[in-house]
Amino acid sequence: MLNASTAEVSGVEVENTFAVTPNLLLGASLTWLDTQYGDDVPAPGLAEAPSGRNLTFAPDWAGAINLQYDRPLTDRLSGFINANWAYRGDQYIAYDIQDKQSGYAVTGLQVGVRTQDGRWDVRAWCDNCFDEQYATGYFNAPFYFDDTLAQYQGQFLGPPRTYGATLRMSF
DSSP states (O other), X not given: OXXXXXXXXXXXXXXXXXXXXXXXXXXXXXXXXXXXXXXXXXXXXXXXXXXXXXXXXXXXXXXXXXXXXXXXXXXXEEEEEEEEEEEEOSBOOSTTOOOOBOOEEEEEEEEEEEETTSSXXXXXXXXXXXXXXXXXXXXXXXXXXXXXXXXXXXXXXXXXXXXXXXXXXXX
C-alpha cells in the first residue's frame, strides 16, 4: 500500500456563540485552510499524482451561522425557532479526479414547542431547505464498458431537501 507521507496543512478556525438578547443566541464559525500534497504522492492508476494540489475534502473556506430564538409561552411551555446555514468552498472530493466541486451552502430550519423542564418537545423541521445538490464523494463505477471514456465517475450525493416533524420525550 502506498501513501502520501508529506503534506502541509495550516489554517485558522474561529468559533463563538453570542447572546444577542436573553432569548436570541447567534453561533458563528469561520475556517480558513491552506493545504497541499507533497512531492511524494503516488499516482493511483492512470491519473496524475496531485503533487502541490489542495488536499481532498479541504476547502480553503468554510463557515456556519446558527440563530436560536427561545421564548416562554406559558409558565410550563417555551417556543423556539432555529435557522442554520453552513457553507463549504470549492474542494476536491476525490484523490484521483482533478476537477473541483463548486462551493455550496445548506440551510436548515426548525420551529417547535417544549416543556420548560425538558421532558418533551415537538418540532417541525427542514434540512437542506433549498434542495442544494452537492456530492460527498466520487467513485469509479465498475463494469462500465464504454471505449470513449477512460473512467466513468459516479458520485454519492448529499441528502436532498428533507422535512418532517419530531416528538422527543425524556423518561
